Every structure is written in structure tokens, then in C-alpha cells.
Amino acid sequence: MDPLIANRRRSLRWLGGTALAGLLPARLSLAAPAAPGGAAESPRLVVVMLRGALDGLAAVPATGDPAWAALRPATEGLGGSTAPPTWLPLSPLFGLHPALARLHRWYTEGQLLVLHAVGSPYRERSHFDAQQMLESGGERPFALSSGWLGRALQASRQGGVALTSALPLALRGADGASTWTPTRNLGSRDDLMARVAELYRDDATLRQAFAQSMTQQGMAAAVGNDISMVSLARQGGSFLSQANGPRVAWLETDGWDTHTQQAGRLGRQLAGLDAGLAALRESLGPQWASTTVLIMTEFGRSAAFNGSGGTDHGTGGVAFLAGGAVAGGRVLADWPGLGPTQMLDGRDLRPTLDLRGVIASVVQRQFSLATGVLSGQVLPGAAPVRQDLWRA
Numbered sequence: 001m002d003p004l005i006a007n008r009r010r011s012l013r014w015l016g017g018t019a020l021a022g023l024l025p026a027r028l029s030l031a032a033p034a035a036p037g038g039a040a041e042s043p044r045l046v047v048v049m050l051r052g053a054l055d056g057l058a059a060v061p062a063t064g065d066p067a068w069a070a071l072r073p074a075t076e077g078l079g080g081s082t083a084p085p086t087w088l089p090l091s092p093l094f095g096l097h098p099a100l101a102r103l104h105r106w107y108t109e110g111q112l113l114v115l116h117a118v119g120s121p122y123r124e125r126s127h128f129d130a131q132q133m134l135e136s137g138g139e140r141p142f143a144l145s146s147g148w149l150g151r152a153l154q155a156s157r158q159g160g161v162a163l164t165s166a167l168p169l170a171l172r173g174a175d176g177a178s179t180w181t182p183t184r185n186l187g188s189r190d191d192l193m194a195r196v197a198e199l200y201r202d203d204a205t206l207r208q209a210f211a212q213s214m215t216q217q218g219m220a221a222a223v224g225n226d227i228s229m230v231s232l233a234r235q236g237g238s239f240l241s242q243a244n245g246p247r248v249a250w251l252e253t254d255g256w257d258t259h260t261q262q263a264g265r266l267g268r269q270l271a272g273l274d275a276g277l278a279a280l281r282e283s284l285g286p287q288w289a290s291t292t293v294l295i296m297t298e299f300g301r302s303a304a305f306n307g308s309g310g311t312d313h314g315t316g317g318v319a320f321l322a323g324g325a326v327a328g329g330r331v332l333a334d335w336p337g338l339g340p341t342q343m344l345d346g347r348d349l350r351p352t353l354d355l356r357g358v359i360a361s362v363v364q365r366q367f368s369l370a371t372g373v374l375s376g377q378v379l380p381g382a383a384p385v386r387q388d389l390w391r392a
Helices: 003-017 101-108 127-136 148-156 190-199 204-223 229-241 262-290 355-367 371-378
Strands: 044-050 112-119 160-162 177-179 248-253 291-297 317-322 330-332
Touching: 044 127, 044 229, 044 262, 101 112, 101 262, 101 317, 112 355, 148 248, 148 355, 148 371, 229 248, 229 262, 248 262, 262 291, 291 355, 317 355, 355 371
Parallel strands: 044 248, 044 291, 112 330, 160 177, 160 248
Antiparallel strands: 112 317, 291 317
16 A cells, blocks of 8 residues: 555544544544445435333323223323323224324325234333344343344445434444534534645545535534534434435434323423424435435334323234335234233233334335345344335
């Protein structure tokens, strides 16, 4: 290798750990160019993790189930009101929480698919274990130390970005995975940046990587200190809408562990999610037509309220698929019922739809992996891929 190029690359590694550490967004590496075949029209994937266990029966109530009224009395109104919510209609059996008005519009447009009574093979109620299993893609907690999304990215030689302060387990295992968060008091340091750009002028690979990172730094400055779900989702869409940007993004929110006074808290959480997803769609622009958004959580919650006006850790829950190509406008569920003998352990919605099978279907659509790679490396033992989640 040319000694000058070698010296420049050593300088880049040094700058990545020192001088640029205070200038670039947190943990944002100098991103690799898009993988071969990464044309502007290629599909995009956004995974949204709701940490803490969303109450699926509150987000998508089974109002048509004969046992519903006894399980969920009128105390689930917004803001702690004792008046029953005005559920947004989905089907004769299901409604949608009124805080999810934008998602309901997507449903009527055929761009939101609701997956109910969904769950992983995990049957305990530990957040830590359930999240580890869901992100790793293993058949039991800690069977795998890397993530299903990271393994898929690595197998397809692609990169992805997590809009988080630290790389989530789901993306571990991918050389091209990076993270992004807004950096407070981000200064321009124009003189230093100009000198670094000059240093990389004669090295095409480093020049391209540095230019892309400077573009992302400019985006970070525009975002400023706002780290709400709306701003992060908007930024994720902006990254994915770029012709040479990543094709995969990971977003997450917490605060879904609603053991007490659930009604008002959950209403605010769902409203924030609804607004964030709307910002994502807006920033994706035309790319929304080829985007799949998977919204998932580690498990559901107890079917009945506890004595504190909340719900406890449960099993079966809800997930969503959204996007321009999603075969939406329906609730996909093999409904198990909410009667005492129909529930798991007499307290939880019984899962009848394997979330790992949904994930496998999403991975196959996004990465077009060989069957052996998908079932052997990315999601060992996962349920067969479904073909009915997207329009032909």
C-alpha cells in the first residue's frame, strides 16, 4: 500500500477516537457506501422496539370478544377518565386506541397491518430475558450473543443505523452497523474540518466516507438537542431517504411498563408513537412506498387490570407492520379468546402467531437471503416465511 495512504488511514482511525469524538454524532462511524445493488428504489426497513411491554389489549382492544367488557371496564379512558374510550373501528372484533389516529388512517388506506395474539417462544415474564431473546433471534434467552438484524446485515454485506446512544443487541454482529444520536453543543469547527478534508483529498475511499459523515453531522446540527421520538424518527427517515444512505434503521422507545395508572400514561405513550411514525413517513417521502416498518415489543400484559389501575407482565401481545407495500387494512389473528379457560394461565392473552415468523418474513423481503442462511444463521428454527404480509 502507498505509505501516504497508509498514514492517512492511521490518521483517520486516530481522529475517529480523539479529535472527531466531540464533533461527530455519538457513535456515528464514517459510514460505508451503500452495498452493491443499493439503488434508490431498493426497499427500506425500519424496526421500532417498544421497551417495557406494550399492552396490546389496550392498543388494539378486542371489543367484540364476549369476555372483553368484564376484563376491561370503563376505567380505561384517556387521561384517567372513567368514561370509556371511543375506539377507532378496525373490524367487528377489534378496535384501535384513539391516540393512534394516524395509524388508523393508514389502516383505512391499506398501509397498516395489525398482528394480534402475537408472541415469541418465551413464556416467562422477565423484561431482560424477553428483550434479549427478541433482539438476538434465539429460541431461548442468551442462546445467541449477536442480533438477528446484525446477522442479516452481515450476510448481505449491508449497513444499518440505530438511532440510539449505544448499539442495540439486535444490530450486533454487523460490521456496517453504526449508531446516531444528537450531540449537544455541536460545534462546526470549520477550520479543523477543512484540514481533515484536505488530508483525505487524494484518497477516494476516505474522501467519500468523510463527506458522508459531514453530511450527517450537518443533519445532527439541524436536529439540535431534541431527542424525542418524533425528531429521531424524522432523522431516521432522512437517513433512509438518501440515495447513498443506509437501507435499515432501528428506533426504540421505553416507558411501556404500565403497572400503575395505565390509562393516562399509555394514552400519552401511544400519542407519541403515533406522531413519531407520522414524522418517519413524512421524512421518507417517496421511499415510503418501498418501506416496511415493524413495530414490536417483548411481550404483552395481563388481560385484566391489577389493583393499581395498571397491568402486569403478560404473554401474548400485538405487533404492527406499516408501509406503502404492506398488505394492510386488516387484523391478522388466530384469535384465542379471552374467556377464563381460553387464556394462558388464566390471566394472559394466549399467543397464536409466532413473532419470529413475522421477523423472518421481514428479513427475507428486505435482504433476499438464501433459505439456508435465513434459517441456519439469521433466525435458527424460525417459523416459515409468510407471503401474505405485502401486496404482490
